[in-house]
Amino acid sequence: MAVGGGGGQPGGGGGKPDYSIRISKSRLRVDKHRRTKVRLACGPTFKQLCRGVVTLRRGKHSMGRKSFTITANKNRNVTVRIKKSAYKRLKRKGKIRTTIAVVTRGSDGVLRKKTRHVTMVRKTAKKAKQKQ
Numbered sequence: 001m002a003v004g005g006g007g008g009q010p011g012g013g014g015g016k017p018d019y020s021i022r023i024s025k026s027r028l029r030v031d032k033h034r035r036t037k038v039r040l041a042c043g044p045t046f047k048q049l050c051r052g053v054v055t056l057r058r059g060k061h062s063m064g065r066k067s068f069t070i071t072a073n074k075n076r077n078v079t080v081r082i083k084k085s086a087y088k089r090l091k092r093k094g095k096i097r098t099t100i101a102v103v104t105r106g107s108d109g110v111l112r113k114k115t116r117h118v119t120m121v122r123k124t125a126k127k128a129k130q131k132q
Contacts, residue, residue: 028119036056040078042070042074053068054102055102
């Protein structure tokens with residue numbers, strides 16, 4: 001009588017790799033130099049690098065864009081500088097709803113697009129520590 005267990009591959013699945021693009025933030029903080037960081041992660045790609053373009057839009061108007069290259073299967077921040085007109089609007093309104101659009105091509109040659117609606121706010125200045 002054999003005791004023990006059924007070998008096989010742990011984790012199940014197998015199949016196709018996950019080529020999806022992930023956008024991690026739901027709120028973008030813009031500093032006084034009009035820069036904001038968008039956190040991205042890409043699936044496996046050609047030569048282990050994920051290349052693409054991230055665009056910030058409000059309606060049909062582009063507020064900023066930046067091309068990026070990150071290592072596949074890693075999370076990285078991509079710094080995007082927004083336009084002066086968009087920053088003025090942000091200062092006036094306090095916050096802006098915007099859309100992040102990411103376009104990249106996987107190792108299988110297929111063009112992938114991902115969009116996410118986020119809120120853009122101004123980054124607050126850090127308060128100086130008071131001496132006691």
